[in-house]
Amino acid sequence: MPTEQPKPANTRLALDANSKMHVLVRRIGVSEAHATHAVELGDMNALLMARNAGGFARSAEALGLMYGTSDVPSSRKMDAAALRKTLGKRLASPDLTGLLRECYFDPFSQIGDASWAFEQTGRPGKAPTARAAEALDLLADEGFIRDDYEYIIEPVHDWLVLRNLMSISLRILANSRVAAAEGTMGNVLTATGFRRIEPRSDAAKGALDGKPAYVIPVAYNPFFSRPLIDLTWNDQDIWPFYCRISEVDQGKAEKLLGVVGVKHLVGAKGVRFITSVQADKAKASLGLKKEADSPEKTWLYLALIADESGQEATANTFLRAMDGVFGTREIACGGERGAELHAPSHPTNLPEAMWALAWEHPNRYLMSCKRCGRVQFSYMLGGETAFCSPGCRSAHSKAHRSET
Numbered sequence: 001m002p003t004e005q006p007k008p009a010n011t012r013l014a015l016d017a018n019s020k021m022h023v024l025v026r027r028i029g030v031s032e033a034h035a036t037h038a039v040e041l042g043d044m045n046a047l048l049m050a051r052n053a054g055g056f057a058r059s060a061e062a063l064g065l066m067y068g069t070s071d072v073p074s075s076r077k078m079d080a081a082a083l084r085k086t087l088g089k090r091l092a093s094p095d096l097t098g099l100l101r102e103c104y105f106d107p108f109s110q111i112g113d114a115s116w117a118f119e120q121t122g123r124p125g126k127a128p129t130a131r132a133a134e135a136l137d138l139l140a141d142e143g144f145i146r147d148d149y150e151y152i153i154e155p156v157h158d159w160l161v162l163r164n165l166m167s168i169s170l171r172i173l174a175n176s177r178v179a180a181a182e183g184t185m186g187n188v189l190t191a192t193g194f195r196r197i198e199p200r201s202d203a204a205k206g207a208l209d210g211k212p213a214y215v216i217p218v219a220y221n222p223f224f225s226r227p228l229i230d231l232t233w234n235d236q237d238i239w240p241f242y243c244r245i246s247e248v249d250q251g252k253a254e255k256l257l258g259v260v261g262v263k264h265l266v267g268a269k270g271v272r273f274i275t276s277v278q279a280d281k282a283k284a285s286l287g288l289k290k291e292a293d294s295p296e297k298t299w300l301y302l303a304l305i306a307d308e309s310g311q312e313a314t315a316n317t318f319l320r321a322m323d324g325v326f327g328t329r330e331i332a333c334g335g336e337r338g339a340e341l342h343a344p345s346h347p348t349n350l351p352e353a354m355w356a357l358a359w360e361h362p363n364r365y366l367m368s369c370k371r372c373g374r375v376q377f378s379y380m381l382g383g384e385t386a387f388c389s390p391g392c393r394s395a396h397s398k399a400h401r402s403e404t
Contacts, residue, residue, distance in 0.1 A: 008061035012138035014091040019237040020225045022156040025138050027149045037353040045376040052124045054132035066350045076153040083151045094133035106164040107373035108217045115197040116276045116296040158241035161219045171375045172315050174366035189214045189311040207262045207274045212306040217299040224298050245325050268321030270305040326355035371396040
C-alpha cells in the first residue's frame, strides 16, 4: 500500500462551476493577510518536484498565497458565511477526470517526428489523484469552514502555469551550465526539451509571424473544459495570473486558436503562448468538447520565436523577458555559476519571490535530473549530483547497465 501523505491543514480542492476548472480554497488567518513574501528553498523544491494533485496542494499551501489579499478580487475572497453559501452551487466536489486533465506538470519529452507531439514525464496516476480528490474535497470536510478565518479562492490552473514556467526557466539555466562546460550552448533549448518547428499551416504562420520557433507545452488548454458556445467565458475566471503576465498586440484583433487566443509575455512579443495549431475546429455545441484525439491538442504551448543567432540567444531573450515581468536583473544563461547574480530584488508577490530565489542563490546550484528532467535547487555541499532522487539514480543505472 502507498504511504499516505498528510493533507494540508488550510487548503482544500473544489470544482468551480463558473470556470469549469478546479480551484484551491485557502483558509487564512488575519496575520497571514499582510505577511511579507518570501520563499523557502524546500518549499520551492516541493512545488518543482510535485507529481500529483496532493503533493501540488501541499507545496502550494507551504508557499503561501500567490498574491496578497488586497490584490485578490472580491469574487475570490469571502468570509465563512459566504463560503458556506457557495457549497453545492458555485463550488462542487472535485471531478477526477477534469483534475487529471488539468494536472500537467513540466517536464515533457518529445515523441517521434510530429512537430507538436510531446508526452508528460511521470504523468499523474489515476489512483493518487483520486486519493487527493477525496482527501481534499472541500464539501466533504465539515470542520474546514470556521467563522474565525477568511477564505481565498485560487485557480489550480494559475498555479500550474506558474510552476511550469518556473520549471522551464530553471531547466534552461541548469542545462546551460552543463552545456557551457561541454561547449554545446548551441543546443541548450533542445536539451531542455523544446522542439524547433517551422510553421507550415496558415494558423501556425499567423501564430508565429511565419517564423521558426522553439515550442514546449506549458499548461492544459481550458478550451477542452467548456462548451464551445459559452457567453460566460472569461479568462480571469480561469487564470488571472496568466492574464497578468500576458497580453495581445495593442490595436490588433486577437487570433483565436481553439478558444484561448495567441498572447505573448508582457513586453516580449517573441515569447508567445499558443494552442496547438493542429487542433481541429470543433463544431458549435452547448456540450463539453470531446477529448482530443491526440494529447498535443489539449495543451497550451510556450513558443519562443527563434533568434537568428541561435539557441543561446533565443534562451537569453526568454530569460530576460521573464525577468522583465518578475524581477529587475540583467541575466543570461551563459553557464557560469553566479554570473547572473546582481542587486537583490524586493518581491511584492509570490511569483516575484519565486523568481528572486532562482537568481539570488550564491550557496546553491540548480540541478536538472539526468533521468526524469525535473529541476530543483541543491546545496553544493558534498558535490553536485545528476539525479533528483535515489529512485531516479537507480532507474538510470539499471537502464544503462549494459553500457558499462
